[in-house]
Amino acid sequence: MKKLFSGAGGILAGLLVAFVFFGSSSLGAEEQALSSENKSNAEAVYVPHGEHDEYYLINSGGHSGQLFVYGVPSMRHIRTIPVFTPDPATGYGFDKESKEMLGGYTWGDLHHPALSETNGDYDGNFLFATDVANNRVAAIDLEDFHTVDILEVPNIGGPHCAAFVTENTEYIFLPTRFSLPFDTDYASLDDYSEEFRGVMSAVTFDQESKEFDVAYQVALPPWSYDKARAGKRDSSDWAVISTYNTEEATTNLEINASQADRDYIVLFNWKNLEERVANGEYEEFNGEKMIYPEKHKGDIYLVPVAKSPHGIDVSPDGKYFIASGKLAPAMTVFSFEKAFEAIENEDFSGERNGLPVLNYDSVMEREVDPPGALGPLHTQFDERGNAYTTMFISSEVVKWEYETGEVIDRHDVYYSPGHLVTPHGDTADPQGKYLVSLNKIAKDNFLSVGPSHPESMDLFDISGDEMRHLMSVPVNPEPHYGQMVHRDVINPFHVYEMDESNPNAVYDQNDTRIERDGDNVTVYGISMRSKFIFDAASERPDVIEVNEGDTVTMHITNTDFDQDIVHGLGIMDYDLNFEQMPGQTKTLEFVADKAGVFPIYCTNFCSALHQEMTGYLMVKPKE
Amino acid sequence: MSKKMSFQSATSLFIAAGLLIITIFLPWWGMKFYAPQYQEGLNIIVYPYKLAGEIDIVNSLNHYIGMAQFSEESFPELQFLPWIIAGLALLIVFTGLLRKMSLLYGLIGLFILGGILGIYDIRRWLVSFGTDLDPMAPITVDPFVPPIIGENTIANFVTNSYFSYGSFLLLLVFLLLLFPLWKERHQ
Numbered sequence A: 001m002k003k004l005f006s007g008a009g010g011i012l013a014g015l016l017v018a019f020v021f022f023g024s025s026s027l028g029a030e031e032q033a034l035s036s037e038n039k040s041n042a043e044a045v046y047v048p049h050g051e052h053d054e055y056y057l058i059n060s061g062g063h064s065g066q067l068f069v070y071g072v073p074s075m076r077h078i079r080t081i082p083v084f085t086p087d088p089a090t091g092y093g094f095d096k097e098s099k100e101m102l103g104g105y106t107w108g109d110l111h112h113p114a115l116s117e118t119n120g121d122y123d124g125n126f127l128f129a130t131d132v133a134n135n136r137v138a139a140i141d142l143e144d145f146h147t148v149d150i151l152e153v154p155n156i157g158g159p160h161c162a163a164f165v166t167e168n169t170e171y172i173f174l175p176t177r178f179s180l181p182f183d184t185d186y187a188s189l190d191d192y193s194e195e196f197r198g199v200m201s202a203v204t205f206d207q208e209s210k211e212f213d214v215a216y217q218v219a220l221p222p223w224s225y226d227k228a229r230a231g232k233r234d235s236s237d238w239a240v241i242s243t244y245n246t247e248e249a250t251t252n253l254e255i256n257a258s259q260a261d262r263d264y265i266v267l268f269n270w271k272n273l274e275e276r277v278a279n280g281e282y283e284e285f286n287g288e289k290m291i292y293p294e295k296h297k298g299d300i301y302l303v304p305v306a307k308s309p310h311g312i313d314v315s316p317d318g319k320y321f322i323a324s325g326k327l328a329p330a331m332t333v334f335s336f337e338k339a340f341e342a343i344e345n346e347d348f349s350g351e352r353n354g355l356p357v358l359n360y361d362s363v364m365e366r367e368v369d370p371p372g373a374l375g376p377l378h379t380q381f382d383e384r385g386n387a388y389t390t391m392f393i394s395s396e397v398v399k400w401e402y403e404t405g406e407v408i409d410r411h412d413v414y415y416s417p418g419h420l421v422t423p424h425g426d427t428a429d430p431q432g433k434y435l436v437s438l439n440k441i442a443k444d445n446f447l448s449v450g451p452s453h454p455e456s457m458d459l460f461d462i463s464g465d466e467m468r469h470l471m472s473v474p475v476n477p478e479p480h481y482g483q484m485v486h487r488d489v490i491n492p493f494h495v496y497e498m499d500e501s502n503p504n505a506v507y508d509q510n511d512t513r514i515e516r517d518g519d520n521v522t523v524y525g526i527s528m529r530s531k532f533i534f535d536a537a538s539e540r541p542d543v544i545e546v547n548e549g550d551t552v553t554m555h556i557t558n559t560d561f562d563q564d565i566v567h568g569l570g571i572m573d574y575d576l577n578f579e580q581m582p583g584q585t586k587t588l589e590f591v592a593d594k595a596g597v598f599p600i601y602c603t604n605f606c607s608a609l610h611q612e613m614t615g616y617l618m619v620k621p622k623e
Numbered sequence B: 001m002s003k004k005m006s007f008q009s010a011t012s013l014f015i016a017a018g019l020l021i022i023t024i025f026l027p028w029w030g031m032k033f034y035a036p037q038y039q040e041g042l043n044i045i046v047y048p049y050k051l052a053g054e055i056d057i058v059n060s061l062n063h064y065i066g067m068a069q070f071s072e073e074s075f076p077e078l079q080f081l082p083w084i085i086a087g088l089a090l091l092i093v094f095t096g097l098l099r100k101m102s103l104l105y106g107l108i109g110l111f112i113l114g115g116i117l118g119i120y121d122i123r124r125w126l127v128s129f130g131t132d133l134d135p136m137a138p139i140t141v142d143p144f145v146p147p148i149i150g151e152n153t154i155a156n157f158v159t160n161s162y163f164s165y166g167s168f169l170l171l172l173v174f175l176l177l178l179f180p181l182w183k184e185r186h187q
């Protein structure tokens, strides 16, 4: 009995020793490996002072109406660009020009940013974005990262499916999420199929005058248009659009728009449409040139696709367009070449709303269905033949070869990715170095700030076979899509040049003046370190005297032609503030409808004597 | 009677005259200002006929200590200096044509005098700008005189003064003026 005990004791002791030694040492090795992996990940994203990130990431800000600029790989937020929403920090929407550009709107839903392209690759000139909520399209000049033009497009219902540009930025296409009554302002939803249309706009942008124009519109069937891409290389005259709700449901779309097994991809030739417009084959409609595809056949075709696809993306070689299933757990690869052949041979399986439907089997190249991967949404590319697709439901990124359909790697993201971005990842020349997934849910990834969570981004190094997760970062709502572009492509300037032809600009203190014409008071002033000069000849050069009810126009020029010396001008109790960047002239217009003495002060810290940079608006009460 | 100089000596003078004309278009002297916020440095570069560099920025910073504004108008020298240089070049050509050593001695004397006057002039301006500060200035600093060559620290700025290409070329011109003295020496 004793022997038995001591034997058992010996075994126990042996187990204990084994556990203590081997158990703990193997745990230590794991921890060590983890910590060294963390270290090397940290090194991969660290950008020391004095050096810059390699890539710009310009993210959509969704319903904030803004754009956010990040550096990759550090993922540092560099700048916010107000586009569809006023921004007191920069005075955007306060000064005359930007106020007029915003047209009274106080919010926008900025969706998919698109960089201008030359030969199918980013040229770094402009960035375009649409406002789904208020039917606007905006251009951001990448020389100064400021919004230069906003166009409100008529006849359309939410350009969610935009912006996408053609190979040389000939057009920015704006298909829409909603269809609207077409011939009348109001129509019953009972007559949806007959009375509604989903109008797509072809918009041009003149890079010299920096102005948009609507070239023509196409009255597409009353469906929802989701995502779109222009072709590349051999397919560059064509473009593809994904659709849902071809059921034409008008209520409870969650259920009713998910009934048909198949929706469509709209395949159209924009060169043909352009020619049609040039030949006068369109009808004037509410001030625009409208093309009716059922009347003018031969430019627009439908390709059946598994139900309610979301993203549609074109491979860098321009050979394939890939639809992501959303509700059907597969990516479907279609061949442009086969589609062209089917069109040539009139290989149609039928017609829908007057548009020929191509035979699915003739155009489909392959269906890629990674086991367990659910909710494919969007695809980006590298230059090595790989596609990267986000899986919203299974919360992962799948790397796969688009020529073979072979799945190469899969990696979790945290959590529920919508779009993803690779450098130049939607162009004909992708640079497969990094991948950023733009996630909809962050949960407990970051320090808690209560029920309002940030969105999140995951950064991957994709230069190797396996995707390496480098880090997760919080991001402002809501990144629908982004553009990642190499820093060498972007060349911003720092100081506005003197423009002697600008009648509102004053560069010499001695030219500052306040002019009165009836009830209109015009100030030609300057801001400089550290004073305002509105009228150099006056006893108090930094004071503006007006009468209650006067219309005041202030043209203010920042005469500090020095990098990063920005002045702001705020007027107390008048709800007014605007900034002047170095060398810039801006105009503020308002009615002095409140009598009193209102301090004016510089709102953008500019110098050691910034606090002293003040003046007064004296509004004399009416007699 | 003064000796006539050789063809080589005259050539040396012609080259000197040509180089002297070229110096008009080159910077003679400069000052560079460094500060924590201006790692790249701000320049004041003096040509015989103009100022270059980030003059406006330097002015907008200097006004805090009450320094007078730099501008081309504040230096009358810039109006007539090019003409003096051109005149001197003409005299050199003249001397080369006449090949008169006595004239050359006078020329060298004039050149040395000009050099001394030039340096005195720079010094005068440095004293004037550094010591004649506006008493109303928001920031009070002790009067200072930056050196003609080398470093100086004033508030958050470190300045570095230096002679530039034009001055180096002037030195070469001077050596070319001296060349005939060596060439025509009594053997």
Ligand SMILES: [Cu+2]
Pocket: A527, A528, A529, A530, A566, A567, A568, A602, A603, A604, A605, A606, A607, A610, A613
């Ligand atoms: Cu200021």
